[in-house]
Amino acid sequence: MMMSKIVRTMTHLLVPLTFIYSVYLIMHGHLTPGGGFQGGGVFASAVALLIIAFGSQNIHKSLKEHHLSILESSGALIFIGLAFGGIATIFFYNFLTGSSIFGRIPPTGSNPGDIWTGGVIPLMNFAVGLKVIAGLSAILLTMALATSLKEVEE
């Protein structure tokens, strides 16, 4: 079931901003406060807004659970693969620092930072963000669908 037109219009305005903010939190996790978990939580809050405003049945037409589960599994696989990438030295070794991919070393001390630093950390942030986005959205969608079905049956 849908909510009123006012709520839907405000959702149209707010959801893109929230998505952009969540992607910013994930991609700047190694420079500013935030990271994969926090950005994924912000994204899931936008999905919750969508589900409340438009109804879980309408959202379910374009967002299926098995797609989300594929996304979550691929995030976990990227994370574990990156962790195994440094196994020549030790598990979870940061093997990309100093290389050509995300390998710049920032100056020591307070500085605004550079997006192309951090070695394996931005990629891990991305993997964890993908995982949290898919996982929390799957939880929200499944719970909303279950409650909406119960309303129909009663």
Next chain:
Amino acid sequence: MRKTAIVVSLIVFAALLVVTAFLIHPFGDPPSAMDDYIIKNTQIETGANNAVTAVVFDYRGYDTLGEATILFTAVTGVVMLFRRRKRT
């Protein structure tokens, strides 16, 4: 008998908590060797400006792996619990 045992154990527990609160490491003064090491070497070793993220994803990667596993288990449990039955 049982009540007195409960009361005595609660008093002992509260006393332990109070003693621990007085013995705890004072906030920020002096910082331990681990804090100093991380603050000094994060930008050189990992290249990340955010020391918290460097600790979470690099120095303590196993913890993050555990968190990810917890999230995965929670999602699996919720999806399994709320799955829709086929209508007959």
